[in-house]
Amino acid sequence: MTDINWTQLPPLSTLRAFEATARLQGYSAAARALNVTPAAIAQQVRKLEAEIGTKLVRREGRGLTLTDAGHQLSHPLLEAFTLIADGIRDLERSEARRGVRVSTTDYFAGMVILPRLGEFWKKHPTLQVSLSPDGNTAPIDLDTHDIAIRGGAPGQKWGDYQVAKLLETPMILCAAPELIGTGKVDLSSLPWISDRGIGGGVFEEAVSRAGCDLAALKLVDPGNAKLELEAALMGYGLRFTPELTVRDHLADGSLIKLDIDLEMTGIYHAICQKGPIPAQTRKFLDWLLEICAPLSVGSGRP
Structure with missing residues (x-):
């Protein structure tokens, strides 16, 4: 397993905001999912773009679309967050079976x-x-x-x-x-x-x-x-x-x-x-x- 250098990773809040934006195709939908404002989501995505030095989303008409870099990053993020969610659910089920x-x-x-x-x-x-x-x-x-x-x-x-x-x-x-x-x-x-x-x-x-x-x-x-x-x-x-x-x-x-x-x-x-x-x-x-x-x-x- 590759060691993770956490100092080189962007903040989790920016990764989560971008993953939700990419999956739900917009700031507003991501904001509803994460219970924050669209402006807060947009700010986190801009922080992530500044951190990694490339554009991830762009305006297209009245909506957003992912750049090639955005598509490349969104897939591993979706897999990673899905693994985390599944791991937590599995642990909760295991704890429920174990009881008190x-x-x-x-x-x-x-x-x-x-x-x-x-x-x-x-x-x-x-x-x-x-x-x-x-x-x-x-x-x-x-x-x-x-x-x-x-x-x-x-x-x-x-x-x-x-x-x-x-x-x-x-x-x-x-x-x-x-x-x-x-x-x-x-x-x-x-x-x-x-x-x-x-x-x-x-x-x-x-x-x-x-x-x-x-x-x-x-x-x-x-x-x-x-x-x-x-x-x-x-x-x-x-x-x-x-x-x-x-x-x-x-x-x-x-x-x-x-x-x-x-x-x-x-x-x-x-x-x-x-x-x-x-x-x-x-x-x-x-x-x-x-x-x-x-x-x-x-x-x-x-």
Whole structure:
């Protein structure tokens, strides 16, 4: 492939104005196509003629015609601009087929996105959405994903990204009814399900706020974050968690919220690369913001 010396090429604006003039056979038609005035088109064509040192168009009656040099230049320009337009359209089609790739957590996907995803597809039936339940502590990889959804404490920094707050939820202690019984609960005497899903020292802070000594607790480690909820439902220990992730279980009584206010809040954010957000990603992000608003603390939800 021949290297392109951009310093020797005329400005793109002059090439585009001439190509449209040649293809559409006049300044007025070219001006309509490029949404500028005929005078602006004529000025750009004159600049191109001065740049390359030859006439490209000439008056003929009330119209324009191309000179031999104009004909010679118009054909490769048409091919070049057609290639560019086709390349952009092919890329747009490819991006449309790829859809939106979202890195999230199992529980956010299961509690927030999947139950409502049908609503999104009613609005955007051809837009594919791929969810990767990477977990809250997974590195944020925005080369692989368009959006990363992560939970964190208020004020947490997420690096050099665009960040949109999705929702805020209380952090609570909960357990299966058979674990805590009906009497007064001694939190230090009960097993706790260790945290692999939140990270950042938040679990340790919760233990301290609950008046317990982490070193003296019996910790139940299910092995990974995905099994923490299952372990709690089976009565294996207390679970420290965002209220959002167990809301349905609290409603049906399979888990009970302990009457202790940790005064801790979790905030879920949608994280994107800086710069322009692709149209498909923007559609999904706007939908996320819409569905999360009524789920957040202070939203007025029942």
